[in-house]
Amino acid sequence: xxxxxxxxxxxxxxxxxxxxxxxxxxxxxxxxxxxxxxxxxxxxxxxxxxxxxxxxxxxxxxxxxxxxxxxxxxxxxxxxxxxxxxxxxxxxxxxxxxxxxxxxxxxxxxxxxxxxxxxxxxxxxxxxxxxxxxxxxxxxxxxxxxxxxxxxxxxxxxxxxxxxxxxxxxxxxxxxxxxxxxxxxxxxxxxxxxxxxxxxxxxxxxxxxxxxxxxxxxxxxxxxxxxxxxxxxxxxxxxxxxxxxxxxxxxxxxxxxxxxxxxxxxxxxxxxxxxxxxxxxxxxxxxxxxxxxxxxxxxxxxxxxxxxxxxxxxxxxxxxxxxxxxxxxxxxxxxxxxxxxxxxxxxxxxxxxxxxxxxxxxxxxxxxx
Numbered sequence: 333x334x335x336x337x338x339x340x341x342x343x344x345x346x347x348x349x350x351x352x353x354x355x356x357x358x359x360x361x362x363x364x365x366x367x368x369x370x371x372x373x374x375x376x377x378x379x380x381x382x383x384x385x386x387x388x389x390x391x392x393x394x395x396x397x398x399x400x401x402x403x404x405x406x407x408x409x410x411x412x413x414x415x416x417x418x419x420x421x422x423x424x425x426x427x428x429x430x431x432x433x434x435x436x437x438x439x440x441x442x443x444x445x446x447x448x449x450x451x452x453x454x455x456x457x458x459x460x461x462x463x464x465x466x467x468x469x470x471x472x473x474x475x476x477x478x479x480x481x482x483x484x485x486x487x488x489x490x491x492x493x494x495x496x497x498x499x500x501x502x503x504x505x506x507x508x509x510x511x512x513x514x515x516x517x518x519x520x521x522x523x524x525x526x527x528x529x530x531x532x533x534x535x536x537x538x539x540x541x542x543x544x545x546x547x548x549x550x551x552x553x554x555x556x557x558x559x560x561x562x563x564x565x566x567x568x569x570x571x572x573x574x575x576x577x578x579x580x581x582x583x584x585x586x587x588x589x590x591x592x593x594x595x596x597x598x599x600x601x602x603x604x605x606x607x608x609x610x611x612x613x614x615x616x617x618x619x620x621x622x623x624x625x626x627x628x629x630x631x632x633x634x635x636x637x638x639x640x641x642x643x644x645x646x647x648x649x650x651x652x653x654x655x656x657x658x659x660x661x662x663x664x665x666x667x668x669x670x671x672x673x674x675x676x677x678x679x680x681x682x683x684x685x686x687x688x689x690x691x692x693x694x695x696x697x698x699x700x701x
Contacts, residue, residue, distance in 0.1 A: 347375035347532030348409035348499035350395060355404035357390055357556075364390045366556040368404070377526045377533040379543040382553035383579065388536045391553070392502050395534060397421050408500060424493035424501040424531075428508055430485045432477040438464070438488050439473035445496045463491035466525070483514045490525070500532045507542065519545050540580050544568060552576050568624075574700045577622045584628070584669050586621040588699070597694065604665020608641045609694045616701035625672040627696040630659055630680045630688045640691050645669060647686045657681075661690060 350372040357365040365387045372378050380388035393399040395406060397418030406413050413421055432441050442463050443456045451459070464470050467487040477485055486506055493501055503522075507515045523546045526533045537543055543550045544564040551561040552575075560572035571577035574585065586608075590601040593612065600608045600621050608621060623641075630647075649660035652675075659671040659682065669690055673679055682688055 346499070347530055349374040349407075350500060350532060350534065351405075351407040352391070352395075353405045353407075355391070355394065355406065356402045357387075357394060357399060358402045364556055365394070365401075368557060370551060370558060370561070372532060372534060373548075374409075375530050375532055376548040377523070377535065377546060379535045379537060379547040379550045380553055381537060381540065381543040381550050381580070383538060385555075386553040387556040388538075388553050389504055390556075392504055392534060392536050395500070396423055396425055396502050422496070422498055424496075424498035426486075426489050426493045426501070426503040426506045428505045430477070430489045432485060432488060432492075434477050436476075437473065438469065438475050438477070438480070441477070441488055442491045442495050445492060449496060459495050460491075463495050466528075467491045482510050483518060486510070486518065490522070494529065494531070498531065500534065503533065503535045505537055506535075508537070508539075515542075516545075522546060544580075550580075552579065554579075570698060571622070571700055574620055574622075577620075577698070577700045582625050582670060582672075584623045584625060586623075586667055588619050588621055591615050591619070591699070598699065600697075600699065602665065602667070604663060604667050606643055606663070606665055608643075608697060610697040610699050611695055613699060615699050619699045619701045622698045622700050623692050623696060625658075625670045626656075626674075628669070628671040628690055628692040629673050630661075630671055630682060631691050632680075632689060640693055641697060643667075643669070643690045645688055645690050647682045647684050647688060650682060650684060659688075661688065663690070 352368055352370040355365050355368040356363065368391065380391055382388045390399060394401055397413065397416065401414060408421065433444070439460045442460045446456045446459060460473065464473060467490060469484060469487055480488065507518055510518065519542055535546065547564055549561055549563055550567050552559045552567065554575055560567060560576045567576065568581055571580060577583045587603040588600050589603045592599045596612045598610045598612055598615060600610055602608065602621060610621065643663045645661035645663045647659055647661055651658040656672050656674050659673065661669045661671065663669060671690060
């Protein structure tokens with residue numbers, strides 16, 4: 333979406349904070365949500381990220397009012413809303429399926445929420461025109477949904493969701509049906525739209541990259557609970573536990589047999605017999621040594637850099653990926669590792685069966701429980 337100057341007519345009221353306290357949602361014996369606490373700041377873009385069945389969409393439906401909690405309190409702008417029906421919460425909603433009315437034109441779809449609120453025709457027309465400009469669909473007012481591409485339909489769905497100036501916008505995997513390139517383009521457009529409007533965005537996805545690209549903060553969910561909530565960089569670089577480390581991006585995990593603190597560093601002995609170092613931190617008795625594949629590189633077997641960890645390994649698989657090469661290796665202790673090395677002049681070019689050292693900075697080592 334090309335940059336446009338902020339226009340007060342396009343801006344909603346400031347975003348509203350959303351607070352969930354002790355939320356539970358049971359379907360018979362099944363607990364979809366179990367003791368969920370979540371604080372969403374006014375005007376932020378927060379993503380609920382997790383695998384299927386983690387409770388992220390259920391949480392979104394509870395905020396929207398399409399589901400009622402079995403226990404707990406939901407506050408929007410400080411007001412409890414559990415007993416307020418969905419249509420009175422004044423929340424925008426964008427669905428995975430777009431949910432456009434096929435018999436209505438683009439303009440009529442976007443104007444629908446305003447018509448339901450009794451807004452006069454002239455004012456509706458002006459608002460629709462502003463929304464079409466905002467989502468870069470001027471000239472599409474008279475078309476029907478079936479005459480639009482998937483990406484264009486999603487833009488119309490977003491325009492319809494924000495035309496009545498909600499303070500909270502909920503989005504349930506809105507890009508999952510689109511192809512990769514279009515999905516990535518719309519990720520950036522939605523992020524810019526959030527920056528322009530200033531309302532609270534609550535976004536649901538199972539796509540880790542999408543969550544990291546778009547969000548101010550990401551809430552990683554698992555089995556109806558929040559495992560960690562943090563800014564994307566903190567979540568990726570400093571996962572709170574092994575579930576977050578494994579789910580958000582790709583991670584190498586080495587089992588730890590022993591840990592000893594030495595000044596500002598921790599010395600780790602792995603079950604394979606290797607000795608590694610990590611930055612000083614509080615360590616649980618049972619933990620894993622975690623390193624991201626792109627933080628590592630392959631090098632000649634010789635070398636001894638005190639600022640780096642090093643493991644001897646044998647290359648098992650090499651996959652060229654354009655901007656990088658993905659190496660699958662097995663250490664001499666039997667551990668499996670993956671290294672993603674940027675393709676540039678001077679980088680090692682290895683083949684299956686070659687011997688190599690896998691090297692990474694001590695500061696890129698994390699211990700997770």
